[in-house]
Amino acid sequence: MLGGTEFAGRAIAEDAVRRGWQVTVFHRGRHAPPDGVTALHGDRTAEGGLAALERGEWDLVVDTWSDAPRAVRDTARLLSGRVPHCTYISSRSVYPFPAPAGSTENGPVVEGSMDAGQVEYPRDKRGGELAVEAAFGDRALLVRAGLILGPYENVGRLPWWLRRMERGGPVLAPGPRTLKLQFIDVRDLAAWTLDAAERGLAGPYDLVGPPGHATMESFLRACARATGSGAELRWTEPEKILAAGVRPWTELPVWAPPGEMHGAVHGSDVSKALAAGLRCRPVEETVADTWAWLRSLPGDAPQRSDRPRLGLDPETEERVLNA
Structure with a gap:
């Protein structure tokens, strides 16, 4: 390794x-x-x-x-x-x-x-x-x-959402609720990779869960439930979020508004990997296990030095919600 x-x-x-x-x-x-x-x-x-x-x-x-x-x-x-x-x-x-x-x-x-x-x-x-x-x-x-989530994450996507839910109160929830997400739990990536290597598979494989394995609503509700904070999801139309100057993917990690960007990050055809044995656990398990890992740490989640910190600052979130 x-x-x-x-x-x-x-x-x-x-x-x-x-x-x-x-x-x-x-x-x-x-x-x-x-x-x-x-x-x-x-x-x-x-x-x-x-x-x-x-x-x-x-x-x-x-x-x-x-x-x-x-x-x-x-x-x-x-x-x-x-x-x-x-x-x-x-x-x-x-x-x-x-x-x-x-x-x-x-x-x-x-x-x-x-x-x-x-x-x-x-x-x-x-x-x-x-x-x-x-x-x-x-x-x-x-x-x-593709998008990798789960315990040990050092990019700050799922950890940011979990810490935001932990604070409670009204949470800017980017819509639409039914927006399909495509990600892979890091442990499912690991299992498939070792199985494939042991079998001698070669060439390129797009490795991420199928589109719609989760939705924006199932993802954020899982985050709220895991933290038990009683956070209130305030669903907001993409147009209002973008008009406020909030950047998808970076200030609102994981989220990409419907359209070209969403198709690029959440619309890959992963038939080849699925046919080669890819199995993906439910989003609720990924979220709950990541929260358990976060709570076990003595301090903040690790952060890659070559990646910017992600997430929306509280002042901007409050301004968008009030608007």
């Missing part, structure tokens, strides 16, 4: 340990690895940083890297002769935005280079894909994840 200490990587490593697999986690040592793994330390961006991986053989390797593609390139080249199969956790962001609703893995992708330094997230992920394919060929599985 390249990474394996945060969010998706941690969920994958923990799932592998539960299966009774022998798991090696290669990371920089900034976060504690999961229990039950063998830890190797190294910095993929530093000269000589891969020394700990120069010896050894493994059955599978999973890489979650999101920055400079050349780090994926160098690691894949180093391991390709000693590991039969490689999985790269990529992103649906490799499709030019906005991808039309109903898009599949056959859609066009952004340009990328496996020799590049860090550029921007979509091109970095595409470069990582190219690096893994160059080293492993038809032994490379590309997991193009």
Whole structure:
């Protein structure tokens, strides 16, 4: 496991340990690895940083890297002769935005280079894909994840909604209520990824739940119930929210108004992954388990340093509600 200490990587490593697999986690040592793994330390961006991986053989390797593609390139080249199969956790962001609703893995992708330094997230992920394919060929599985939620989240989408519900009172609930959401619980991503890698699947798979697995209403009601705060959902038309200058997706995480943006982030055709065994737990379980995890932390939820903090400030929310 390249990474394996945060969010998706941690969920994958923990799932592998539960299966009774022998798991090696290669990371920089900034976060504690999961229990039950063998830890190797190294910095993929530093000269000589891969020394700990120069010896050894493994059955599978999973890489979650999101920055400079050349780090994926160098690691894949180093391991390709000693590991039969490689999985790269990529992103649906490799499709030019906005991808039309109903898009599949056959859609066009952004340009990328496996020799590049860090550029921007979509091109970095595409470069990582190219690096893994160059080293492993038809032994490379590309997991193009959509919106990921669940315990260990370090982006701040579901944690923000849960903390907002915890405060109670009137909550700006972006409509329409029946707006379909598409996401995947990080633990379902982990389970499918390991199953697929064990089976030797290769090529790209869009990995996210089917459109409408949840709605805006079922998602927000689950958040309110989990916290038990008695928060009051004030459903508001998208037009009023946008007219007030509130930004979808960032100030109101998860939400995208009906139209082009919604089709791009919540309208992917995931028939290929479903046919390959993808199973998704109910949104209520994802929300409740994430709340339990949040409450277990001694402080705030972890936050990726390369991502901005998300959420709507209370003053703006009150202004929109009063209007």
